[in-house]
Amino acid sequence: MGRTPCCDKTKVKRGQWSPEEDEILKNYILKYGTSAGNWITLPHRAGLKRCGKSCRLRWLNYLRPDIKLGNFTREEDNIICSLYTQLGSRWSIIASKLPGRTDNDVKNHWNTKLKKKLLTPNANNFDDSKQVFHSSSMIPKEEEQQAAYSPIQFPFPNWDSAGFSSILNNNKNMVQHDQKQFPLSRFTQDYSKISTSREESMIFGSSSVEMHENIDLAWFNTFEGFPMGDEIMGAGIWNQQSVLEDIDFPVTFS
DNA sequence: AAACACTCCAACCGCGACACC
DNA sequence: AGGTGTCGCGGTTGGAGTGTT
Numbered sequence: 517m518g519r520t521p522c523c524d525k526t527k528v529k530r531g532q533w534s535p536e537e538d539e540i541l542k543n544y545i546l547k548y549g550t551s552a553g554n555w556i557t558l559p560h561r562a563g564l565k566r567c568g569k570s571c572r573l574r575w576l577n578y579l580r581p582d583i584k585l586g587n588f589t590r591e592e593d594n595i596i597c598s599l600y601t602q603l604g605s606r607w608s609i610i611a612s613k614l615p616g617r618t619d620n621d622v623k624n625h626w627n628t629k630l631k632k633k634l635l636t637p638n639a640n641n642f643d644d645s646k647q648v649f650h651s652s653s654m655i656p657k658e659e660e661q662q663a664a665y666s667p668i669q670f671p672f673p674n675w676d677s678a679g680f681s682s683i684l685n686n687n688k689n690m691v692q693h694d695q696k697q698f699p700l701s702r703f704t705q706d707y708s709k710i711s712t713s714r715e716e717s718m719i720f721g722s723s724s725v726e727m728h729e730n731i732d733l734a735w736f737n738t739f740e741g742f743p744m745g746d747e748i749m750g751a752g753i754w755n756q757q758s759v760l761e762d763i764d765f766p767v768t769f770s
Numbered sequence: 771a772a773a774c775a776c777t778c779c780a781a782c783c784g785c786g787a788c789a790c791c
Numbered sequence: 792a793g794g795t796g797t798c799g800c801g802g803t804t805g806g807a808g809t810g811t812t
Contacts (some may be wrong), residue, residue: 569783571784
């Protein structure tokens with residue numbers, strides 16, 4: 517037995533909303549609010565031949581007075597990408613961090629713009645002045661993937677080669693970043709065995725950083741500014757898709 | 771100018787969660 | 792405790808608009 521439909525679809529209008537319908541719905545909700553009754557009965561009360569769910573969606577995504585229209589800013593892009601890497605497609609939560617944006621907005625923006633940016637292979641865009649990776653630089657070029665001997669490759673956010681080299685050359689128990697140190701225990705590997713050979717390097721946009729050949733697990737959870745979720749697993753050279761699926765770090769767009 | 775391809779986004783759909791009886 | 796109704800979410804789709812050939 518299937519789910520009972522929320523309304524008789526043969527008796528309700530579907531598709532694009534007309535300006536008149538918008539006006540009726542907007543006036544009704546501004547006058548009576550959305551809590552007087554429920555969404556299912558609202559269209560009848562307001563005199564609309566629409567499904568209640570359709571009314572709800574129209575109000576939330578388009579008619580609400582606090583809706584923010586227009587292009588997404590770079591800052592908003594940053595927030596979306598950062599939260600997406602942490603939360604995945606939890607659009608309502610992501611949208612709640614962007615005043616005036618709806619989950620549908622954010623989802624559409626991600627699907628049509630941001631996801632494509634991420635999937636465009638174009639390394640060497642590391643912006644040293646800002647210490648950020650541009651979206652398109654996060655995924656190493658194919659030839660760079662093949663040229664590197666390292667069993668895994670992934671770009672670290674906000675890390676330059678000098679910062680990471682401190683692991684190798686200075687305190688082998690701590691990682692240094694932005695004048696702060698973080699315990700190496702967050703990495704599962706024994707860093708006393710770190711190799712400095714170039715052929716076991718990781719690609720950092722235009723930079724490369726020596727890494728131990730067997731490193732296959734990293735944990736960013738405690739890094740200040742990057743409230744990350746789970747472990748990052750790497751096995752073999754990641755392709756673009758697996759990077760998108762597996763990696764977990766914030767992104768800054770140009 | 772016409773046909774086709776592609777992009778973008780509003781709207782729809784189905785499902786899980788939750789509240790209420 | 793279980794059934795029913797509603798809400799809210801995320802995935803998907805349809806079609807208008809735009810670009811390309």
